[in-house]
Amino acid sequence: MVKVRLKGLKKYFERVKAVNNIDLEIKPGEFVVLLGPSGCGKTTLLRCVSGLERVTAGRVFFDNDDMTYLSPKDRNISMVFQNYAVWPHMTVDSNIAFPLRVKKYSQKEIKKRVVWAAKLLGIDSLLDRYPAQLSGGQRQRVAVARAIVMEPKVLLMDEPLSNLDALLRVRMRTEIKKLQENLKVTTIYVTHDQVEAMTMGDRIAVMEQGILQQFGSSDEIYHNPVNTFVAGFIGSPQMNFIEVEIVSQNKVLYLRTKGLVIPLLDKFKDKVSKLSDKRNYILGIRPEHIYITGRAQTDQVSSTKGKVYFAELLRSDTVIHLEKEFGFLVVKTPGDLKVKEDKELEVLFDLLRIHLFDKDTGKAIF
Amino acid sequence: MEKQRIPIILKIKQMVTIIIAGLIVIWFLTPLVLITISAFALPEDYYQIEKVIHFTINQFKALFFELEAWKAILTSIKVAGLTMLLSFVIGLPAGYALSRYIFPGKNFLKLLCLATRMFPLMVLAIPLLIIFMKIGVSDTIWGVALAHTAMVLPMIILISSSILSSISVDYEEAAMIFGLSRIQAFFRITLQLALPGLAASAIFAFIISWNEVFVATILTLTNRTLPAHILSTAMASPDYYKFTAGFIMAVPAMVFIFFVRRHLVTMWGISLK
Numbered sequence: 218m219v220k221v222r223l224k225g226l227k228k229y230f231e232r233v234k235a236v237n238n239i240d241l242e243i244k245p246g247e248f249v250v251l252l253g254p255s256g257c258g259k260t261t262l263l264r265c266v267s268g269l270e271r272v273t274a275g276r277v278f279f280d281n282d283d284m285t286y287l288s289p290k291d292r293n294i295s296m297v298f299q300n301y302a303v304w305p306h307m308t309v310d311s312n313i314a315f316p317l318r319v320k321k322y323s324q325k326e327i328k329k330r331v332v333w334a335a336k337l338l339g340i341d342s343l344l345d346r347y348p349a350q351l352s353g354g355q356r357q358r359v360a361v362a363r364a365i366v367m368e369p370k371v372l373l374m375d376e377p378l379s380n381l382d383a384l385l386r387v388r389m390r391t392e393i394k395k396l397q398e399n400l401k402v403t404t405i406y407v408t409h410d411q412v413e414a415m416t417m418g419d420r421i422a423v424m425e426q427g428i429l430q431q432f433g434s435s436d437e438i439y440h441n442p443v444n445t446f447v448a449g450f451i452g453s454p455q456m457n458f459i460e461v462e463i464v465s466q467n468k469v470l471y472l473r474t475k476g477l478v479i480p481l482l483d484k485f486k487d488k489v490s491k492l493s494d495k496r497n498y499i500l501g502i503r504p505e506h507i508y509i510t511g512r513a514q515t516d517q518v519s520s521t522k523g524k525v526y527f528a529e530l531l532r533s534d535t536v537i538h539l540e541k542e543f544g545f546l547v548v549k550t551p552g553d554l555k556v557k558e559d560k561e562l563e564v565l566f567d568l569l570r571i572h573l574f575d576k577d578t579g580k581a582i583f
Numbered sequence: 584m585e586k587q588r589i590p591i592i593l594k595i596k597q598m599v600t601i602i603i604a605g606l607i608v609i610w611f612l613t614p615l616v617l618i619t620i621s622a623f624a625l626p627e628d629y630y631q632i633e634k635v636i637h638f639t640i641n642q643f644k645a646l647f648f649e650l651e652a653w654k655a656i657l658t659s660i661k662v663a664g665l666t667m668l669l670s671f672v673i674g675l676p677a678g679y680a681l682s683r684y685i686f687p688g689k690n691f692l693k694l695l696c697l698a699t700r701m702f703p704l705m706v707l708a709i710p711l712l713i714i715f716m717k718i719g720v721s722d723t724i725w726g727v728a729l730a731h732t733a734m735v736l737p738m739i740i741l742i743s744s745s746i747l748s749s750i751s752v753d754y755e756e757a758a759m760i761f762g763l764s765r766i767q768a769f770f771r772i773t774l775q776l777a778l779p780g781l782a783a784s785a786i787f788a789f790i791i792s793w794n795e796v797f798v799a800t801i802l803t804l805t806n807r808t809l810p811a812h813i814l815s816t817a818m819a820s821p822d823y824y825k826f827t828a829g830f831i832m833a834v835p836a837m838v839f840i841f842f843v844r845r846h847l848v849t850m851w852g853i854s855l856k
Contacts, residue, residue: 269756289759296760302753306775319762363761 218245219279219370219403221266226275228261228427235261237427238275243420246401248394250418252408254450258427259407260375266405267373268292279370290319295369297377301360303348309335309359310344316367334362337396354385361393365400372397374406378413390416411451415439423447445579448501448572454536454547457507459500460576463489472500472573476542479519482568488583489573498582501572504536504549508565512550518565521546528556539564618833621826629823642827646817652831655812658724662799662808663792665728670739670788673732675781678743679769683752693744696737704734708801715802722803730802731792739788746780747773783843790836 221243228236235258243249251259264270266277268289277284284292295316303312313334317327335341338358348356357377364372377393378386394417397404408414414421415435423430423438423446431443442448448456461472461479470481470489479500481489508518523539523546532552539546539562548564556562573582621629623638646652680686681693711730712721720726750773758768774781796810803811810832817828 267760269759288764289756290762290764294760296757298753298757300751300753302751302757304754304757304772304776315758316761 218401220245221371221403221405222278223262223266224276224278226262226265226277227273228258228265228270229273234258234427236265236272239424239427239429241422241429241432243403243405246403248397248404248406248417248419250406250408250414250421251424252411252414252418252421252450253424253430255409257424259409259424261427262424263373263375263405263407266371267294267296293370294373295364295367295371296373296375297357297360297364299376299379301348301353301356301380303356303359303363305348307347308344309340309346309348309351312348312359313344313362313366316363320367322367330366331362334366337365338362354381354389357381357389361396365396365402368400369402372402372404374404376408377406379408379410386413393417411453415451423450425450441581442501442572443581445499445501445574445581448574448581452503452505454504454549456501456503456572457546458574459502459543459546461498461500461573463492463495463498472498472571474500474543476523477521479566479571480568482517485573485583492582497576499574499576499579501574502566502570504547506567506570507546507548508567509548509550509554510563510565513565513567515567515569517568519568520563520565522561522563525556525558525560525562528558537562615833615837618826618829621823622830623827624823626821626823642824643831646824646827646831650812650816650820652809652812652816652828655807655809658806658812659793659809661724662727662731663789665724666731666735666792667785667788669728669732670735671743671781671785674736674739675743677740678745679747681740681744682747693741696740699733699737704797708798711798712801722806724806726802727799727806727808728792730798731795734795734798735788735791738791739784742784742787743777743781746777746784749780750776786839786843790839793835794832 221241223239223241226236226239226241227234237258239262241249251262253259261270265272268284268287268291272285275285279292303309304315307315310331313331314327317330322330331344332341335344338361340355340358340362343351343355343359348359351359357380360377364374374393378389381389390413406413406417418435420432420434421438422432425446431438431447433441438447438451442451445458449458459474459477461474461477464471464473470486472479472481508514510520521541523541525537526540526545527538529536529538530552534552535550535554535556537548537550537556539548546564550556574580575582620635622642623640624635625637625639626642628635628637681689715721715726715730720729754772754776755765755768758772759765763771793808794810795808796814799808799811800814807815813828813832817824
């Protein structure tokens, strides 16, 4: 188990700043997910850690060893590639044994470890096959077995599940997470899938445009997003963003826009009263934190009405799109709820769960 | 069970396709059949080709031994082998660079490779001979091989770059992660995967050199390759010798195409996988 430390890491491609000044410290044995939309630089960051990409500036440390300019083979890492990269001209057995053979392990040791890794991934019956004879899921397992067979210091995974079908993806998600917990290897996992990130990561690093937006546990990232990007990227359906201004009436502060007035709880007062500008803010609230009358989980709510424009009946949930003066308000309710389109509906905002962002910077105020 | 009816228009389309394919095949095969028959025909039957029933290999014997074609074949093999070797030693690294790296002037360089084919050999041959005479490689195997390498090299560069491009970089990078250097990864992973296609293009280089006649004729006098030799000997002989010579020239190329036709598709940049 090693600690991975990235210090001021930069990687520019000509004028594109793929990775822009990233500082990150990953604890020994931790499972960290790099999450972000495609093109945000997460894969480039991973490749900088692996050594496949030479950094423009900054340093990479494993514990206290400077790895920045070491070639990949000298870093004692392993990697699972998005399209597996299982060598087609070698059998499963040779594929898994390859890292050990290169490192000149004894024949006995190689055999022992290959069988151990293959059993762990449930592919011990496929050892003498060629990759072309395997399904996508099996190839994926070979890639993972190859990656863990020599017990690397750091395990890197580049969207390893994105080429699998939906069902298999869910199963592999659990398996990889369990495997990592058992092996206790420091892992960096790249994905654009927030569900993967939320379920697998001990901590999640959300990236956008080469910049680290937020690094924290899934709980922190879900409940306390630092800006509109993180707030909007995490959660499905997406958080509602409503432009509001702050008004004060009878010593109570309100967030107001056309057709909506939300009173602020006392706990937010301090942060808001400090603000000089009273306009140009964005109210954020997740669809699951807006309730239907009679189903609120708290009494600290504020109601508003709107016409049902469309209801997505997912059966497990119902996602309602309400027509409001400021646009659509998306509300997630339990699936048993019957709603008719074009009908007026009263919904309740959970006042504890609202967020406020600065419109210009996108930064969270609370 | 009732027989399923195929619409008449589909049947017609199928027929037309078959007929067109048939015509193309006949177009290409007829000369080959004629050459083959003529090559083995008795001299007295030769001018009535439809009546040929007796065959002989006398012309072959005469060509090989009296006209010393066997020496020329040996020279040809040496030249073609050298051409193959030289063009790969230079062309493979170049192809690798073109396929794996992005650098300024890359597309221009690719274009330049093709541009070398723009100049007619007739224009280049005489200056080439003079230069070769000055550096002392005229009328040697090396001289011809060098000239042939220059002809083949652009194609080997482009072909090998296209073959290497069809092999995912991930295979190589995976090898680098799991303990190999870039060069080791190239030899142990990429080259292994590229081998069928590269072998095909190697034979391609061989065949081009084997068939090349103009440069070989101009640059040599005593060390003539087979085509140059045939040009100066068999072409001055009776007609049936010419066909025998043509047969000897054509067969290696045909055998080559037969064996590597599957890999040829990969060579031209369309990956089969």
